[in-house]
Amino acid sequence: MKKLSTALMFGSLLSTSAMAAQWHMPTPYGDGNLPTQIAYGFAEEIKEATGGDLDITVHSGGSLVKHTEIPRAVKSGQVQLGEVFLGILGNEHPVYKHDNIPFLATSFEDAKKLWEAAKPAVAAQLDKGGMTLLYAVAWPAQSLYTKMPVNELADLEGSKMRAYSPSTSRLADLMGTTPTTIQVPDIPQAFSTGIIQAMLTSPSTGVDSQAWDYVNYYTDVKAWIPKNIIVVNKRAFRRLDKSTQEAIMTAAAHAEAKAWEGVADRAASDKAKLVENGMNVSDPSDKLVGELQAIGETMIAEWKAEDPEAVGAILDAYNK
Template identity: 75%
Template sequence: MLKLSRAVLIGGVALGGLASTSSFAEKWHMPTPYGDGNLPTQIAYSFAQEIKDNTKGDLDITVHSGGSLVKHTEIPRSVKTGQVQVGEVFLGILGNENPVYKHDNIPFLATTFDDAKKLWEAAKPEVSKQLDKDGMMLLYAVAWPAQSLYSKEPVNSLADLAGTKMRAYSPSTSRLADLMGTTPTTIQVPDIPQAFSTGIIQAMITSPSTGVDSQAWDYVKNYTDVQAWIPKNIVVVNKRAFRRLDKATQQVVLDAAKHAEAAGWTKVAARAAKDKATLIANGMTVSEPSPQLLKELQAIGKTMAEEWKAEAPKDVGAILSRYQK
């Protein structure tokens, strides 16, 4: 089989990816930002397989995991412009485009899976509306385990982090790092080990799954289980590509998306527990946050929630009103 370069492959998709013929199976490409060991990627593979099975191969989606086809930050634009038909993205990285995308990156707004699911249902109408304006349609979302603190040294209060550099991966996490008295430094998942090893960062707040994926025990020893928020990946489809499908195939895609989202919410809690146990098994110290640290982080969460609402009072207010009912 010939190996095509990334540029050639994307160019080919851009020229012919949205075209449909009656003689050949429809071929779609689905870039994802995370590796095969992560739950969202595993669900993406199942999503694609269900569609292939239920269309008898008439719609064949190739999943390109780990940023292998399109870099994470470029995935939304690639879907929007039709270079690829469907893609997965961490919702929080869209925060600079519209405040509604920040809802699941606000510390302590929703810290349990039940609350996070309720928040998602409250935010979904506003998120869908904004995606629609950009030529995309929401298919499904997959939650991550709650985000907690990784550090080289034990942290009992924010004073212990003063002057350090903290990994940021979205506008909200950059603001959080600022409010914590640290310096935000944008680092994507594949670069985490090197960033710690070379002193570019000394701390991060992320999920136990990301810690396992990047083998956090090789560069940090402390995991403080603050469970600050529960973010999500979303999977979106180019509207033109979706509309070119016949009605029966559209329904297969929508059904598969419904099943994928249900699987994500069902499996995420078990994955969180498994990955936390893996951190412990590899020698990391996993501890509960001190009352002082928790109080300080909750105060930051309140500040960020107020700032978030001030960015877009109508849209954010609608999300909070539905969530708080």
């Protein structure tokens, strides 16, 4: 991370003064994605609310910090806040895995309910790690991209499946494929060079990476609805005056509301773009749905076994 320190030349990133504070917010995704657009609006609202006393620069597309390094950068204070795909934290604690479990919550209504059930536990774990939860942005439901039509899991046998979190690695195993970790910027090359032959991801990621250039089929399995979370270094936040803290939390609440309002429309428009660019878009066969639902039941049971108390509380709250 020496390059980051040199490039930023912050001195102490956690200090504030009478002068305007300049904060930096790395995000993993490009400007065309809804989470990044929400982040720009969040930063602008804070700047306006504080009269420019707090100016947040959004660094999109992993341009400042690589995706997998963002949580560490926020924890250590190398940056004050950042955005991360919640599922990649799954190895740190099971509560972070709640939105990567197939067929637990497949509609936006259910996904929002699941987030409300899991949010207190997620916030508590982040706090232990020196971070404060600000807001979350849901992605469209994750569906299947392949070079060939898939009517049952046997059609994927021997394939290498993109993985991007502990839960998606386990899912790939249960689907009879080989999990291969690939981050979003590397997806096109991974397909074109044969490193992977399939992936489960959102229509938005498919549009962003121009999936029609390297795969032909999109099977709309709607397996789960994951989220990004935006976190702030706890010490940096606490050193702000109360009015600035309130401005941040107000902007965060507005950002999350806008995200839930916008994600359904973005899902529909991005799926339409896949069709416009020649991809074969179809609903899954009953057999494929049944096979994936069975995997989902297995993964829910395994997830609960990791921490019966914490995960059980989330499931109980969700199922009320």
